[in-house]
Amino acid sequence: MLAKIKAARDTLRKSEQKVADVVIAxxxxxxxxxxxxxxxxxxxxxxxxxxxxxxxxxxGFQQFKLKLAQDLARRGTFFYQDVTVDDSSKExxxxxxxxxxxxxxxxxxxxxxxxxxxxxxxxxNSSRVELYGSGGSAVVAEDAQLKFFRLGKPAxxxxxxxxxxxxxxxxxxxxLVIAISHSGRSSDILKTVEIARQAQxxxxxxxxxxSPLAQCSDIALTVDVxxxxxxxxxxxxxxxxxxxxxxxxxxxxxxxxDHMLEQLARARRAIDFKFV
Amino acid sequence: MLAKIKAARDTLRKSEQKVADVVIAxxxxxxxxxxxxxxxxxxxxxxxxxxxxxxxxxxGFQQFKLKLAQDLARRGTFFYQDVTVDDSSKExxxxxxxxxxxxxxxxxxxxxxxxxxxxxxxxxNSSRVELYGSGGSAVVAEDAQLKFFRLGKPAxxxxxxxxxxxxxxxxxxxxLVIAISHSGRSSDILKTVEIARQAQxxxxxxxxxxSPLAQCSDIALTVDVxxxxxxxxxxxxxxxxxxxxxxxxxxxxxxxxDHMLEQLARARRAIDFKFV
DNA sequence: TCCAGAGGTGTAAGCGAATTACACAATTAT
DNA sequence: ATAATTGTGTAATTCGCTTACACCTCTGGA
Numbered sequence: 001m002l003a004k005i006k007a008a009r010d011t012l013r014k015s016e017q018k019v020a021d022v023v024i025a026x027x028x029x030x031x032x033x034x035x036x037x038x039x040x041x042x043x044x045x046x047x048x049x050x051x052x053x054x055x056x057x058x059x060g061f062q063q064f065k066l067k068l069a070q071d072l073a074r075r076g077t078f079f080y081q082d083v084t085v086d087d088s089s090k091e092x093x094x095x096x097x098x099x100x101x102x103x104x105x106x107x108x109x110x111x112x113x114x115x116x117x118x119x120x121x122x123x124x125n126s127s128r129v130e131l132y133g134s135g136g137s138a139v140v141a142e143d144a145q146l147k148f149f150r151l152g153k154p155a156x157x158x159x160x161x162x163x164x165x166x167x168x169x170x171x172x173x174x175x176l177v178i179a180i181s182h183s184g185r186s187s188d189i190l191k192t193v194e195i196a197r198q199a200q201x202x203x204x205x206x207x208x209x210x211s212p213l214a215q216c217s218d219i220a221l222t223v224d225v226x227x228x229x230x231x232x233x234x235x236x237x238x239x240x241x242x243x244x245x246x247x248x249x250x251x252x253x254x255x256x257x258d259h260m261l262e263q264l265a266r267a268r269r270a271i272d273f274k275f276v
Numbered sequence: 277m278l279a280k281i282k283a284a285r286d287t288l289r290k291s292e293q294k295v296a297d298v299v300i301a302x303x304x305x306x307x308x309x310x311x312x313x314x315x316x317x318x319x320x321x322x323x324x325x326x327x328x329x330x331x332x333x334x335x336g337f338q339q340f341k342l343k344l345a346q347d348l349a350r351r352g353t354f355f356y357q358d359v360t361v362d363d364s365s366k367e368x369x370x371x372x373x374x375x376x377x378x379x380x381x382x383x384x385x386x387x388x389x390x391x392x393x394x395x396x397x398x399x400x401n402s403s404r405v406e407l408y409g410s411g412g413s414a415v416v417a418e419d420a421q422l423k424f425f426r427l428g429k430p431a432x433x434x435x436x437x438x439x440x441x442x443x444x445x446x447x448x449x450x451x452l453v454i455a456i457s458h459s460g461r462s463s464d465i466l467k468t469v470e471i472a473r474q475a476q477x478x479x480x481x482x483x484x485x486x487s488p489l490a491q492c493s494d495i496a497l498t499v500d501v502x503x504x505x506x507x508x509x510x511x512x513x514x515x516x517x518x519x520x521x522x523x524x525x526x527x528x529x530x531x532x533x534d535h536m537l538e539q540l541a542r543a544r545r546a547i548d549f550k551f552v
Numbered sequence: 553t554c555c556a557g558a559g560g561t562g563t564a565a566g567c568g569a570a571t572t573a574c575a576c577a578a579t580t581a582t
Numbered sequence: 583a584t585a586a587t588t589g590t591g592t593a594a595t596t597c598g599c600t601t602a603c604a605c606c607t608c609t610g611g612a
Binding site: 031032063065066069070071072073074083084085087088089090092093094096097098100101104105107108109111113116117120135136138139142143146235238239242243246247250251254 | 307308341342345346347348349350359360361363364365366368369370372373374376377380381383384387389392393396411412414415418419422511514515518519522523526527530
């Protein structure tokens with residue numbers, strides 16, 4: 001939730017940003033406050049606080065507070081800490097793993113059931129899938145391709161933006177695009193999605209809440225992860241994206257009924273020997 | 277909090293016990309309910325619910341709900357369970373995420389510090405890195421390449437077994453191979469490693485404990501994950517492998533001192549804009 | 553057995569917080 | 583410059599929590 005607020009902050013309206021800042025500054029205080037208190041502290045009106053909550057996919061202020069409280073409670077178990085030069089290897093590993101675990105726990109609480117259901121339906125109504133991701137997200141797209149192509153419809157991943165543009169232009173209304181981007185702000189992917197939508201293709205995005213990419217997709221599977229502590233590439237969002245896509249793929253499989261599951265299990269056993 | 281309710285249950289008044297029973301029976305439901313809903317479900321009046329909260333040292337119903345919510349959030353017992361056809365999307369997502377989380381927790385407890393230190397030393401003494409992985413592990417190799425090539429030495433990933441063989445034959449004693457395989461039994465990867473060792477290259481494997489691959493490597497970073505419940509590709513081992521390689525890369529960076537970390541952070545920020 | 557008192561429980565009123573509807577202000581495009 | 587759109591605050595309303603109070607029930611003593 002806190003990560004979600006940070007991720008969405010810049011896309012919020014001016015007054016709502018004030019609210020976000022107040023909450024981020026002292027979340028412990030915020031969970032105990034009334035709407036009034038927060039409105040006063042942020043120097044905005046009370047309805048603005050509600051709008052802020054709604055922007056974060058909560059039905060109201062109460063639910064927002066509840067989610068925030070749960071988020072805070074969880075920070076005690078696996079929280080991330082920055083690595084330092086004099087950590088031992090063991091400490092290092094623990095810190096990084098805790099961070100990764102914490103990010104998955106966050107995702108667990110963020111899952112938007114409605115969006116997931118809608119995404120599954122979109123897959124079922126399409127005849128083929130194309131996955132677009134660049135840089136680090138290319139890896140995720142490829143991983144997802146491996147999953148989706150076993151579900152019975154053609155699935156292909158492109159990582160080069162130019163090829164993505166070209167491929168997107170060739171789509172039709174039966175095609176489904178899955179666009180993956182951590183920030184959801186890369187101009188390449190936005191352009192690609194625009195082209196795809198012009199070609200009438202449906203678009204599912206796996207990206208940050210309220211990011212430009214999320215906003216121009218039919219469905220957004222949001223993945224908000226606190227990346228502050230990642231030294232390199234955003235590993236955590238990578239992990240999170242992979243799991244979210246796994247959930248989608250398994251969701252599709254499960255909706256296909258026992259028969260499909262059985263088939264998949266067999267396919268996997270067959271492949272296990274050679275690959276992995 | 278839940279424990280507190282159970283403990284206090286018998287000391288409460290009769291009507292309050294009914295409330296306690298309702299809450300214990302379905303705490304998840306309770307945190308989302310209004311005082312009315314709970315009163316109705318327990319067949320008592322609303323003030324009784326408040327008295328119940330007060331008996332548990334809360335100033336009011338809201339605070340009670342908040343504390344209960346935090347308690348639920350903290351019950352971070354992440355078991356994996358098999359998904360079934362009649363799971364809702366939410367249940368499905370939770371099961372899969374719990375499984376992924378559980379696997380990372382397992383890895384956290386498995387980390388072999390000595391092997392990690394030795395692996396870091398091996399990297400420091402080599403002039404270039406080649407990463408080999410096929411099938412699902414190819415994705416991991418590519419991800420790792422993104423990390424390692426920012427550490428100052430050439431890093432390259434190959435996913436095609438034939439190319440791996442050819443590449444391995446061209447290595448020398450200053451080269452480091454990182455071989456990635458879930459099972460560690462694929463004949464392709466074993467052959468590749470054999471060729472690489474004949475060429476005097478050093479080999480780090482990321483694979484299952486005591487697998488053939490682990491045994492023929494200089495150092496094995498073991499990743500043992502329960503894959504039974506994975507329907508498709510082994511997502512969990514994928515995640516685990518990625519994190520282990522992240523640990524290795526960060527370890528190398530940290531040993532390089534503050535200067536290196538600083539540089540990496542800058543590199544990341546520069547890239548964030550375009551990629552991600 | 554009845555009565556007195558204390559403790560327990562529900563009813564109804566009130567009060568305050570959250571939410572909605574609406575009007576005005578600011579921004580953007582035309 | 584003006585219209586339309588978006589953003590924000592004010593005021594009214596609704597809803598849920600809390601409190602005050604009255605009734606009921608149980609226990610202990612005459």
